[in-house]
Amino acid sequence: MSDLLANLNPPQLQAVTLPPVHGLILAGAGSGKTRVLTTRIAWLISTGQVGPHGILAVTFTNKAAKEMTARLSSLVPINVRGMWIGTFHGLCNRLLRAHYREAGLPQTFQILDSADQLAMVKRLLKNLNIDDEKYPPRELCHFINAHKEQGVRAGQAEVYDNYTQKRVEIYAEYEAQCNREGVVDFAELLLRCYELLQRNEPLRAHYQQRFRHILVDEFQDTNVLQYAWLKLLAGGGANVFAVGDDDQSIYRFRGAEVGNMRDFERDYAAQNIIRLEQNYRSQGNILAAANAIIKNNRERLGKNLWTDAGEGEPIRAFEAYSDLDEARFVVEEIRELVRDGVVPTQIALLYRSNAQSRVLENELFTKNVPYKVYGGLRFFERQEIKHALAYLRLLGNPDDDTAFLRVVNFPTRGIGARSLENLQATAHQMNSSLYNAAASLTGKAGQTVGAFIRLIESLRQETEGLPLPEMVEHVIEKSGLAQHYRTEKEGQDRLENLDELINAAATFIDDEGAIGEGGALVSFLTLASLEAGEHQAGEGQEAVQLMSVHAAKGLEFDVVFITGLEQGLFPHENSVNEGKDGLEEERRLMYVAVTRARQRLYVSCAQTRMLHGQTRYCMPSSFLDEIPENLMRKLNKKAEATSAVPSFSAFGGGYAEPPASGGLRIGQTVEHAKFGIGVIVSTEGRGADARVQVNFGGSGMKWLALEYAKLTPV
DNA sequence: TGGGAGTGCTTTTTT
DNA sequence: AGCACTCCCA
Numbered sequence: 030m031s032d033l034l035a036n037l038n039p040p041q042l043q044a045v046t047l048p049p050v051h052g053l054i055l056a057g058a059g060s061g062k063t064r065v066l067t068t069r070i071a072w073l074i075s076t077g078q079v080g081p082h083g084i085l086a087v088t089f090t091n092k093a094a095k096e097m098t099a100r101l102s103s104l105v106p107i108n109v110r111g112m113w114i115g116t117f118h119g120l121c122n123r124l125l126r127a128h129y130r131e132a133g134l135p136q137t138f139q140i141l142d143s144a145d146q147l148a149m150v151k152r153l154l155k156n157l158n159i160d161d162e163k164y165p166p167r168e169l170c171h172f173i174n175a176h177k178e179q180g181v182r183a184g185q186a187e188v189y190d191n192y193t194q195k196r197v198e199i200y201a202e203y204e205a206q207c208n209r210e211g212v213v214d215f216a217e218l219l220l221r222c223y224e225l226l227q228r229n230e231p232l233r234a235h236y237q238q239r240f241r242h243i244l245v246d247e248f249q250d251t252n253v254l255q256y257a258w259l260k261l262l263a264g265g266g267a268n269v270f271a272v273g274d275d276d277q278s279i280y281r282f283r284g285a286e287v288g289n290m291r292d293f294e295r296d297y298a299a300q301n302i303i304r305l306e307q308n309y310r311s312q313g314n315i316l317a318a319a320n321a322i323i324k325n326n327r328e329r330l331g332k333n334l335w336t337d338a339g340e341g342e343p344i345r346a347f348e349a350y351s352d353l354d355e356a357r358f359v360v361e362e363i364r365e366l367v368r369d370g371v372v373p374t375q376i377a378l379l380y381r382s383n384a385q386s387r388v389l390e391n392e393l394f395t396k397n398v399p400y401k402v403y404g405g406l407r408f409f410e411r412q413e414i415k416h417a418l419a420y421l422r423l424l425g426n427p428d429d430d431t432a433f434l435r436v437v438n439f440p441t442r443g444i445g446a447r448s449l450e451n452l453q454a455t456a457h458q459m460n461s462s463l464y465n466a467a468a469s470l471t472g473k474a475g476q477t478v479g480a481f482i483r484l485i486e487s488l489r490q491e492t493e494g495l496p497l498p499e500m501v502e503h504v505i506e507k508s509g510l511a512q513h514y515r516t517e518k519e520g521q522d523r524l525e526n527l528d529e530l531i532n533a534a535a536t537f538i539d540d541e542g543a544i545g546e547g548g549a550l551v552s553f554l555t556l557a558s559l560e561a562g563e564h565q566a567g568e569g570q571e572a573v574q575l576m577s578v579h580a581a582k583g584l585e586f587d588v589v590f591i592t593g594l595e596q597g598l599f600p601h602e603n604s605v606n607e608g609k610d611g612l613e614e615e616r617r618l619m620y621v622a623v624t625r626a627r628q629r630l631y632v633s634c635a636q637t638r639m640l641h642g643q644t645r646y647c648m649p650s651s652f653l654d655e656i657p658e659n660l661m662r663k664l665n666k667k668a669e670a671t672s673a674v675p676s677f678s679a680f681g682g683g684y685a686e687p688p689a690s691g692g693l694r695i696g697q698t699v700e701h702a703k704f705g706i707g708v709i710v711s712t713e714g715r716g717a718d719a720r721v722q723v724n725f726g727g728s729g730m731k732w733l734a735l736e737y738a739k740l741t742p743v
Numbered sequence: 744t745g746g747g748a749g750t751g752c753t754t755t756t757t758t
Numbered sequence: 759a760g761c762a763c764t765c766c767c768a
Contacts, residue, residue: 089758090757116758117757117758118758119758142758143756143757143758214758215758218758250757280756282755283755283756283757381754381755382754383754383755384753384754384759384760404756441745443744445744558758559757559758561757577754577755577756579755580755580756599754601755602754604754604755614755618755639759641752641759641760642759643759
């Protein structure tokens with residue numbers, strides 16, 4: 030026991046050993062948050078205050094859940110496997126599987142991922158004859174998800190105009206279709222679970238009694254529904270231990286409510302607010318920069334990180350002529366660092382948006398520096414994997430129209446759009462699934478679709494009773510998928526991935542001993558939806574790490590490069606246009622980026638950057654100005670960096686000659702009475718029609734007519 | 744059916 | 759620029 034609490038600092042100790050009351054832990058970056066969470070659980074159990082059975086621990090990512098489980102099992106000698114530690118979605122899934130009947134779901138209900146959801150909405154629009162230009166499917170998905178995340182069903186949605194009226198109708202149709210097919214989307218897992226507990230008194234009482242301690246990680250990322258779900262489960266007197274950092278809330282754009290942290294204080298009358306402010310990660314200068322940046326945000330609960338690690342190195346700043354120039358600089362520094370003995374995996378290259386990785390990758394590749402890019406297509410989201418899974422889903426649930434349509438003509442078997450229209454109309458009339466309606470088709474469509482149905486039926490018979498991996502293998506082979514990719518030119522990778530899927534099934538059986546409700550297949554398919562990203566090959570190589578700032582949250586590195594620090598890019602102009610809240614979220618993002626670094630931090634920007642196929646002229650990010658000068662060392666000579674116009678002679682060429690217009694050049698710095706200092710980004714028209722686009726930094730990007738706007742060259 | 748051409752979008756991302 | 763998606767023709 031004393032071991033357990035050894036080496037905790039006073040606030041950490043206070044948090045871990047909090048009496049059984051609600052607690053809100055404001056845990057700064059690098060302050061030992063995960064340690065506090067796991068030690069708290071271990072302490073509660075080992076002091077006999079609660080059994081493993083009475084703990085509910087919630088995280089946002091599978092990775093965090095796994096790490097928590099692993100650390101916990103190393104702290105206390107208990108079997109953590111049966112414990113309720115998992116993601117919001119994972120735990121809701123577990124609960125719904127256990128009570129599928131009460132929740133009104135089929136035992137084998139499947140989970141739609143975002144792509145499946147989008148496909149379903151598109152299909153719905155087509156069936157309902159709704160113009161998808163007027164009602165963009167993506168926007169509708171967002172509309173539906175946002176409502177679910179607010180706990181609002183179609184029937185309760187607020188209608189304030191005709192347009193929304195229509196969207197709500199589509200929402201209702203979507204709900205109906207999901208129910209017909211027996212599938213749920215991500216938000217539905219939570220909402221369904223919430224409603225079940227709310228409606229079913231005995232069930233609610235059972236779980237309220239059971240979970241005596243509820244612990245929540247990354248509390249700042251919870252949305253309205255998750256908050257309500259927690260509150261419901263805690264309603265029987267459980268103690269809620271919420272850990273979060275309002276300064277690291279970077280998911281507002283997908284529904285996270287930082288406000289939940291303030292609400293928590295109120296709703297739980299939390300007298301116990303503990304701040305973990307000692308940072309064990311970064312050197313002093315880095316931390317000072319982070320503090321200086323985040324200080325500019327108004328909406329904060331307040332917290333100041335400190336360290337006793339010493340100042341460390343200054344922050345290195347570099348202003349490049351172009352994105353290419355920036356990439357060269359970064360790669361050159363990396364080569365030097367590696368020569369000096371820095372481990373490549375301890376070097377991170379961060380950027381605001383994924384599109385920025387390309388230049389960097391190219392330069393790394395050219396200079397033979399091994400690197401790994403995070404983000405991008407995940408294993409279970411690959412086309413060939415989704416196809417194989419669709420066949421498997423049809424075996425488990427023939428009513429799954431999404432799966433049906435995905436593979437009914439893949440590989441092609443002569444079932445064209447005509448036949449499918451026919452089939453969908455029939456299904457609509459019969460109010461049944463496509464699979465069911467197939468039997469009623471006549472003519473050629475009846476023949477071809479009938480053959481497909483027979484294929485699925487025979488797959489089902491042949492795989493009956495087979496172990497999961499063999500079942501998967503059989504389906505891949507006999508469905509014609511394997512053959513299709515064997516003949517395709519680019520099919521080799523896909524075949525390998527399909528083999529990998531068979532391996533994943535084998536591993537799954539070994540790990541889980543398998544079999545929840547509904548058998549191994551259903552559990553495996555659930556895993557594929559809920560943990561799409563977990564299965565990533567090629568980790569742990571000696572490679573430099575490239576990722577977006579979002580993806581870097583929760584990680585740390587000896588050396589961090591934050592690239593593309595330009596106004597409009599980071600902070601991103603879309604966020605800035607959202608107003609002050611948008612800018613504050615961008616600033617938190619910058620804060621997250623800075624606090625990833627242990628020993629050395631580079632910040633860089635470029636004066637020109639290729640974006641969306643055209644050269645943009647950029648001003649340095651306002652965040653750079655927020656880092657105190659005395660913490661920084663500028664790496665390029667001032668004289669070279671003053672002109673915003675790249676010169677041919679100074680650099681290896683490759684720049685387009687800026688066209689002249691009205692005496693103003695692209696790249697020219699100008700002053701406007703209202704918007705201040707800006708850089709001309711592009712021009713249009715001649716003479717009286719001439720217009721110029723000017724990037725005014727903080728005041729945004731503007732198109733101005735030269736005839737009216739007074740622009741003074743600076 | 745399938746491929747080639749044309750069109751339009753493009754922040755961040757987990758589940 | 760690059761990618762996903764649609765449309766149209768062989």
